[in-house]
Amino acid sequence: MGTIACVAVEPAPEVNPHYLDHVIRVSESRPVEACEDIVSRNGIKLLAKGAQINDKVRERLLMHKLQKPLEDCLQVTQGVMPESFGPIGQALFEQHSLLKTLCAHDLYPSAPTTLATLKLSIPVQSLLTVYAEYQSDRLRHTAGVAMLALALARRLLPGEADRHRMLALAGLLHDVGELYIDPAYMRPGTPLGPPEWRHVASHPIVGERVLRNMQGAGKEIASAVLHHHERLDGFGYPRGVQGAALPLNGQILAAAEWLMALIENSMTPMTRASVATRLIPGEFSREITEAIAAAAQDDNLSNAAMADPMPLESAIPRVIGIASTLERFREARPWIDERIAIARPGLRAVLEAGLQRLLRIQTAFSSTGLDTHDPDALVASLVEQRDTELQIELMTVVGELEWRLRELERESLLRAGLLPAEESAVMRELIGKLKGDA
Numbered sequence: 001m002g003t004i005a006c007v008a009v010e011p012a013p014e015v016n017p018h019y020l021d022h023v024i025r026v027s028e029s030r031p032v033e034a035c036e037d038i039v040s041r042n043g044i045k046l047l048a049k050g051a052q053i054n055d056k057v058r059e060r061l062l063m064h065k066l067q068k069p070l071e072d073c074l075q076v077t078q079g080v081m082p083e084s085f086g087p088i089g090q091a092l093f094e095q096h097s098l099l100k101t102l103c104a105h106d107l108y109p110s111a112p113t114t115l116a117t118l119k120l121s122i123p124v125q126s127l128l129t130v131y132a133e134y135q136s137d138r139l140r141h142t143a144g145v146a147m148l149a150l151a152l153a154r155r156l157l158p159g160e161a162d163r164h165r166m167l168a169l170a171g172l173l174h175d176v177g178e179l180y181i182d183p184a185y186m187r188p189g190t191p192l193g194p195p196e197w198r199h200v201a202s203h204p205i206v207g208e209r210v211l212r213n214m215q216g217a218g219k220e221i222a223s224a225v226l227h228h229h230e231r232l233d234g235f236g237y238p239r240g241v242q243g244a245a246l247p248l249n250g251q252i253l254a255a256a257e258w259l260m261a262l263i264e265n266s267m268t269p270m271t272r273a274s275v276a277t278r279l280i281p282g283e284f285s286r287e288i289t290e291a292i293a294a295a296a297q298d299d300n301l302s303n304a305a306m307a308d309p310m311p312l313e314s315a316i317p318r319v320i321g322i323a324s325t326l327e328r329f330r331e332a333r334p335w336i337d338e339r340i341a342i343a344r345p346g347l348r349a350v351l352e353a354g355l356q357r358l359l360r361i362q363t364a365f366s367s368t369g370l371d372t373h374d375p376d377a378l379v380a381s382l383v384e385q386r387d388t389e390l391q392i393e394l395m396t397v398v399g400e401l402e403w404r405l406r407e408l409e410r411e412s413l414l415r416a417g418l419l420p421a422e423e424s425a426v427m428r429e430l431i432g433k434l435k436g437d438a
Contacts, residue, residue, distance in 0.1 A: 018181060111146075123216060152288065181203055198414055231254065251288060255292070279401065321402075326361070328436055346423065
């Protein structure tokens with residue numbers, strides 16, 4: 001699939017201005033100080049131990065390369081304490097009964113209790129504090145990911161308590177790379193073209209580089225963070241690794257992050273998870289999907305208890321839209337095969353990956369029975385059955401297929417953006433054909 005270049009500024013030895021701006025913002029509400037001398041690469045002492053980090057020293061820090069990463073030299077007073085994750089975890093359990101069910105385990109302390117007893121080094125605690133101030137709601141997200149990573153590790157790696165806690169800490173830290181990305185790209189709802197998305201998609205790489213030598217973090221946590229958006233079938237990011245190249249720790253953290261996003265954003269998260277793994281199998285290992293299913297089987301929150309789903313009639317134009325895209329794919333298939341045959345390795349890899357994903361979406365669409373030539377009649381027959389569970393599943397399938405097509409476009413454009421201009425133009429032409437652009 002190719003690798004997404006890390007376009008964000010390296011966190012060390014240069015000082016990343018976006019990260020420093022977040023630190024300075026924190027310094028407006030609580031003391032931030034140097035926990036050791038901050039020294040430039042050529043030996044100049046820029047700040048002595050105990051010096052305050054605030055807007056007055058910003059330019060001095062940005063002017064120099066440092067002997068040690070700035071992250072390792074800071075201490076935030078009154079920062080995030082491990083104990084705070086206990087109440088956060090309990091609040092998440094009260095809000096999301098499925099999360100509580102997934103994290104339940106008879107042989108271990110509760111997930112919130114385990115989070116509350118994690119040991120945080122000064123650099124890790126300070127980094128988490130800066131991240132919490134950057135987006136306060138994200139601390140709840142990271143706590144949820146941490147608890148799910150812990151729960152999956154307990155099921156897949158029984159008895160490995162140290163590894164369980166390591167993955168929980170990786171869950172807390174998985175998105176710290178966002179601190180190094182231009183905040184303009186991180187605002188919810190901001191439209192992102194391929195160049196901007198490339199910045200955002202580099203955050204696992206940046207997070208890995210920040211954490212791998214940090215006291216209290218280290219290479220195992222850094223590796224898990226690097227892989228938390230990867231997928232076994234190679235269609236993740238930032239590196240598009242697949243199969244054995246994706247470590248189990250990374251798989252666990254990726255599955256935890258995916259699950260938490262479903263829990264936060266879907267009225268029927270387990271239906272969505274079931275549909276996703278059925279339609280596009282192979283993103284997660286059989287062991288992980290079975291562990292999720294086993295943990296969820298005790299959940300007594302049925303889909304019928306949810307809010308009424310959207311009327312099935314609203315699915316008709318959406319089904320027609322999916323069918324039209326896949327029909328254009330069938331028509332473009334000879335053109336795609338010709339381009340693959342003559343392409344250089346870089347373009348060929350992107351074209352072949354896109355082709356395989358389109359074929360899987362096509363197969364998934366056919367398997368649902370939605371590719372009928374008379375969607376109105378299909379929906380009418382489903383309405384007559386008055387089956388709320390079936391209705392919810394159908395709308396979930398339609399939404400998932402739409403998301404997969406959007407994801408395919410985004411990922412293909414992102415990877416094409418790393419190719420020479422004439423090869424990138426081939427991918428844009430293909431996407432134009434699929435979208436029916438003139």
